Amino acid sequence: MNDMAAIILISVGVLFNIFGCIGLIRLPDMYNRLQAATKCVTLGCCSILLGVLVHFGIGSAGFRALVAIPILFFTATVAAHALARGAYHFGTKMDKRSVKDDYREAVK
Template identity: 95%
Template sequence: MAAIILISVGVLFNIFGCLGLIRLPDVYNRLQAATKCVTLGCCSILLGVLVHFGIGGAGFRALVAIPILFFTATVAAHALVRGAYHFGAKLDKRSVKDDYREEVK
């Protein structure tokens, strides 16, 4: 039962993340949705797998995957955001501040 709840919550948050990818205006905001919702959604699914299989075998591997997912997701997000900025992706017109522009020039 707990496994089903955890996996459902994870899938739900992954859907929110995908909705964010479509609805939000620019690269930077979309990556926000992609990193946060999708990472924790996947963590929730992995925890569900752990509860389902119990300690040992597949369950334990799911637990080990969580910290790896966290580190890779954050590093990938940073690399994508930085790459997008240097490539010249514009910030949305609703943006109110850009301190990074002077530094890059």
């Protein structure tokens, strides 16, 4: 029973990772790629670690997986902020389809 639930959680995680990587390849500019990839891949890996927790139950390995989940969330989101800000200051252009840019006045 536990094994079945773990396999289902890990499969869902890998499916989310596939969506994220398709977004990484297909979307047109850097900010959109960062959005798709960060969201999907972070939640996918958290789902895989949740599957590890279900598979091992309460114990040494399970608690390690439980500790890894909040670390993954915080580091992935903060790294995404830093990359987006750095890319804007570097001068990366936004896609042609963009309609609004409030940040330009703030940087000057």
